[in-house]
Amino acid sequence: MLQSGDSVISIRDFDSEEIQQVLSVAARMEREDNRDLMRGKILATMFLEASTRTKLSFMSAMLRLGGEVLDFGDTEHSSFKKGESLSDAIRIVSGYCDVIAMRHPWEGAARLAAQIAGLPVINAGDGANQHPTQTFLDLYTIQKVRGRIDGLSVGFVGDLKYGRTVHSLATALSRFDCRQIFVSPPTLRIPAGLLRELEEAGVRYEVSEDLVSAISKLDILYCTRIQRERFADSLEYERTKGAYRLDLALLERGGARDELRIMHPLPRVGELSTDLDDTPYAVYFQQARNGVPVRQALLSLVLGKE
Ligand code: NCD
Numbered sequence: 001m002l003q004s005g006d007s008v009i010s011i012r013d014f015d016s017e018e019i020q021q022v023l024s025v026a027a028r029m030e031r032e033d034n035r036d037l038m039r040g041k042i043l044a045t046m047f048l049e050a051s052t053r054t055k056l057s058f059m060s061a062m063l064r065l066g067g068e069v070l071d072f073g074d075t076e077h078s079s080f081k082k083g084e085s086l087s088d089a090i091r092i093v094s095g096y097c098d099v100i101a102m103r104h105p106w107e108g109a110a111r112l113a114a115q116i117a118g119l120p121v122i123n124a125g126d127g128a129n130q131h132p133t134q135t136f137l138d139l140y141t142i143q144k145v146r147g148r149i150d151g152l153s154v155g156f157v158g159d160l161k162y163g164r165t166v167h168s169l170a171t172a173l174s175r176f177d178c179r180q181i182f183v184s185p186p187t188l189r190i191p192a193g194l195l196r197e198l199e200e201a202g203v204r205y206e207v208s209e210d211l212v213s214a215i216s217k218l219d220i221l222y223c224t225r226i227q228r229e230r231f232a233d234s235l236e237y238e239r240t241k242g243a244y245r246l247d248l249a250l251l252e253r254g255g256a257r258d259e260l261r262i263m264h265p266l267p268r269v270g271e272l273s274t275d276l277d278d279t280p281y282a283v284y285f286q287q288a289r290n291g292v293p294v295r296q297a298l299l300s301l302v303l304g305k306e
Helices: 016-031 053-064 086-094 109-117 132-146 164-173 192-200 211-215 234-240 248-253 284-289 291-302
Strands: 042-047 068-071 099-104 121-126 153-157 179-183 204-208 220-223 261-263
Touching: 016 132, 016 291, 042 053, 042 086, 053 068, 053 099, 053 121, 053 132, 053 291, 086 099, 086 109, 099 109, 109 121, 121 132, 121 291, 132 164, 132 220, 132 261, 132 284, 132 291, 153 164, 153 211, 164 179, 164 192, 164 220, 179 211, 192 204, 204 211, 211 248, 261 284, 284 291
Parallel strands: 042 068, 042 099, 099 121, 153 179, 153 220, 179 204, 220 261
Antiparallel strands: none
């Protein structure tokens, strides 16, 4: 179970019971008034890659629990500009706070930070690798809108190669009885290593390029942005960026079930039409809001306040 002093680095470190522990603390955070729970505690945010939702919802979570927040700033205006190493920066920041939420373009950066810091580090995204806190809020959203996680068919569409939210969520869903369908262009397929992991866990999955024919099978469709910043070749990005565009007409053509719910970690850049926003299918804005109680749960668990 997640406890005081622990770091949150990869969803691989969590079994289904540990996942349920976080989801039920999050539900309590949403229900109860905990405005003094974190009094005297300081969260440092170190976001060395672009972020809106993750950073702000971490800050909001801490502030709404009565804690305080220190922001490291961006790479342009910090000591990295002078050539400071990541490990030195982590050592310094850990002297000023009680917990660090960190996003970094290098895979494995959060694990390294946790070894150095001597206090809990929460991975807010490490390159194309993992985004565990997003996964907890994705699971929380699924449980809220569908009443359960077990027994669902979950489709993923978009950039399944570089999308860290996809990698973390697919691993987490393998802890439950879910069918998974991966729809992407051939160049952005889900990594073979992840599929092997799913096979070993006995997960039923399909890999496809055809979104329309997948639609009618789905309870949840998790749509993602093509991750422009991860492409070595900008021409390759230009070739794939318009591969899928989800809109109401496509859902109707595919025979979507009434109960289908569309999720997206956001930001969207053209793959998800605004014509879905006011339909019962759309849960992505609710999903973003769920970042606050879920991150409140994670912060309070690792700081021993639960
Ligand atoms: C995601 C990320 O950073 O991986 N955003 C988020 O945290 N909500 C998805 C993305 O950037 O496409």
